[in-house]
Each structure stands twice: as structure tokens, then as C-alpha cells.
Amino acid sequence: MEAPCDRFENKELLKEIKEAMNKSHEExxxxxxxxxxxxxxxxLNIAIxxxxxxxxxxFVNVFRGITDEDESAAPTGPVETTKEVTPYHHPKYPNVKLWDLPGIGTTTFPADKYLEHVxxxxxxxxxxxxxxxxxxxxVKLAREIQRMKKTFYFVRSKIDNDIRSEQKKREFSAEDTLTTIRNSCTEGLQNEDIESPQVFLVSAFEPHLYDFSNLGETLEKQLPAHKRHTLLLAMPVINLxxxxxKKEVFQGNxxxxxALSVLLSSSAVLDKLITEYQAGFGLDCESLQKLADRTGLPLTDLKAVMKSPLTDNERVKALFTDILSLSARAASGAVDGEELNFFSALGILGTTALSCWSTYNSINRLLDMFADDAQRVFTKMLDHVTAMP
Ligand SMILES: Nc1nc2c(ncn2[C@@H]2O[C@H](COP(=O)(O)OP(=O)(O)OP(=O)(O)O)[C@@H](O)[C@H]2O)c(=O)[nH]1
Ligand SMILES: [Mg+2]
Structure with a gap:
């Protein structure tokens, strides 16, 4: 499998950077x-x-990590609400849009005209x-999507309801219930000549259970490499x-x-990076508040398991400076040529490359800190929701 950021491993791009570097550091x-x-x-445009x-x-709201009550939420409810084609931006990644489409039966279009319409x-x-x-x-829609050479996935929703009603039976097995539903959906679609349909059983109320993770993994695998990292960063944290x-995607960059932070000798690079890490892992104030709202877990409990300072970039930067000086000391003794290879591939040499190398190590540690926090916050959330009656 290709790495999420292999666009950046592209030799052409390295050459472009090197050529610009040959002109000047600024370029x-x-x-x-x-x-x-x-x-x-x-x-990344996802049609629902x-x-x-x-x-x-x-589903649109869950994927965006927000509750149905959020002011930017897609309206939901027991009466028909989705009547227009409506894009919803991901709150942190405006380049990622989930399009809430009216059901084909809600419109008067046949499948081909429906696809044109949306x-x-x-x-x-x-x-x-x-x-x-x-x-x-x-089925009609899937056939038409296939004819248009686009990809589709089937999501069988509200699995929590099925599990709850089956639980009342004496011989209940969650595994058997899921297998029965999955087989029945798949066979139904195959009988309609949909070849190898990809069916995922999902509960929007419990995205950490059932097939939500499989769905995410499948989407990620089947997307072109340059879109894969976009999806990964925007995906809600539903498992470790x-x-x-997400960490791997960040690591690749x-x-x-x-190099940027050394070449520009500006702390703005670091500021932006901290904000990116917080957003990607859902560790910014807004995302944590949304998680608290969604799960009923007090915000203070979430903050209590985190090591990275929450809002105060100054404190993160102070921490970073400490890490940087440690890395610089380590680097002065033990850098070999190979470790500097990727900077020389960018056209960065000598002491500038050494600085890049220590900054590289420091950012790695910063990323470790955020990724560890994300793990702890997720685990805390999971303990809370699984302990709920
Ligand atoms: N139990 C359960 N209920 C769900 C789930 N997903 C949605 N619902 C409920 O199903 C109802 C309809 O959900 P919507 O998301 O509004 O459905 P929709 O497909 O957008 O409906 P329209 O806009 O009318 O086309 C709401 O009352 C939701 O709370 C789920 O995973 N589990
Ligand atoms: Mg709707």
C-alpha cells in the first residue's frame, strides 16, 4: 500500500523544491x-x-463530529427534512464536504436524471x-452510479435499533444478528445484479461500534493516494x-x-502546525466541547487526561523550545549523513540542514504528545460510553 503522503515522496516534487532552493532559501x-x-x-466531496x-x-453530522443540535448541523428528525442538495463543510477542513442529498424517492427524477440533478x-x-x-x-441509483464510473458504498443504518430489539430474544447473539443483516442486505443486492456490493452496518449513535471503522478503512484504501490523507485527517476519531x-499523515510532512520553520526562521510555522495537530486529532477547545456535548462526559474530565496545553500556544511553544534545545544538543554529537539525506534532497545543506534536523526531531516529539493525548481522550470517552447503562 502506498503511504498517505507519497505525493510528497514524488521525485518530481523534490526536484521542484530543490530547483527553487538553488535560487534562494526564500524561493x-x-x-x-x-x-x-x-x-x-x-x-473531497462525499455524496450521502x-x-x-x-x-x-x-450520518453527515456524525462524520463531521458534531451533534444534531449544533448550529451548523444538517437538520434531522422523524419528518422528511432533506429536500435540497445541500453541502456541509467539515468544521476543520472546509475542503471536505458532505453532500446531504434528497432521497431519489423524494424527487420526481428517474435515476439518470437524479444524478444529473445532484x-x-x-x-x-x-x-x-x-x-x-x-x-x-x-438499486436503480447504484446501477446508474456504476454506469457513470463512480464508486458507491451501502450503509445499513440504525443498527443499534436492530440489536436492541433482538436482545430481547432468549438466544441473542450480536454477532449472529449482524451476520444475518449483512447477508440479507448483500444477497438482496446481488439478486438485483449488483456485483460484490460493499455493505456496512452502522449506528450513527455508536460510531465506535459495528462497521463504521471498516467503512472508514475501506474508503481510505479505495481512494486515490492524494485524497487519502484528506479523508484521514477529516475522519472522526472512532478508534485508536x-x-x-492521522499521526502517520502528519509525520509524512x-x-x-x-525546513520551512528554519528557512523562514519564523514561529508562525509552529503556531500553524500546533493548530493543525489539535484540529486533526480533535483536541482543540471546540472539538473537545463537541465531544463532551455528544457523550455527556464533562469537559474537565477530558482535559484532565491531556498533557498538551489546550488553548495556550505560548505554553506549547515553550515546551517545544525545551525539546528543541535537547534535540540540538543531541544532534551536535550524533547526526550522520544518512539522517540528513532528506534535507539534502530538498537542497538544504550544511548547518541549515543540521537545524532542520533538530527541528524535525522536535516536531516529531510534539506530534507524539498530541497523538498520545488523542489516544487518552478517546480511551476516556470510550470508558465513559461503555459504562453507561
Ligand atoms: N436509532 C437510530 N436512529 C437514527 C440513526 N440515524 C438516524 N436516526 C434517526 O432517524 C431519524 C431520521 O434521521 P435523519 O438523519 O433526519 O434522516 P434523513 O435520511 O436525513 O431523512 P430525510 O431528510 O427526511 O430524507 C431521526 O429521528 C434520527 O434521529 C441511528 O444510527 N440509530
Ligand atoms: Mg435529512
């Missing part, structure tokens, strides 16, 4: 910034469709949601694996940030 820095910005602004009441808008070309993939077996409209993957 080199500007080139690195341009490429980082390009990467950050990669658009399905019949009325199936849970589309709720502007199918812009979507990276479709998620077709149903809270029962998939019906005629879902996602924390690790550290050398560029280290």
Missing part, C-alpha cells in the same frame, strides 16, 4: 508552502443519499443509506487506529515543516 520556502497548501486544499428518514443527515461528477464517491433492506430506488493513521 525554496515559498515552493514548500505552495505544495503544502495544495495538499491541504485537496477537495438514500430514502427519506434513512439517517442521511444524522451534479454527480463532483463526487468522489456515494454512500447509499437505508434503514431496512435496500430497495428498488437504491485512526489516531495512528514533518520534514517540510521543519
Amino acid at each position: 525554496g520556502a515559498a515552493k514548500i508552502m505552495e505544495l503544502l497548501d495544495q495538499q491541504k486544499n485537496t477537495p 443519499t438514500g430514502e427519506s428518514g434513512s439517517g442521511k443527515s444524522t 451534479g454527480f461528477e463532483k463526487f468522489d464517491f456515494f454512500i447509499i443509506i437505508s434503514d431496512t433492506r435496500f430497495r428498488e430506488n437504491d 487506529e485512526i489516531v495512528n493513521k 514533518i520534514k517540510y515543516h521543519a
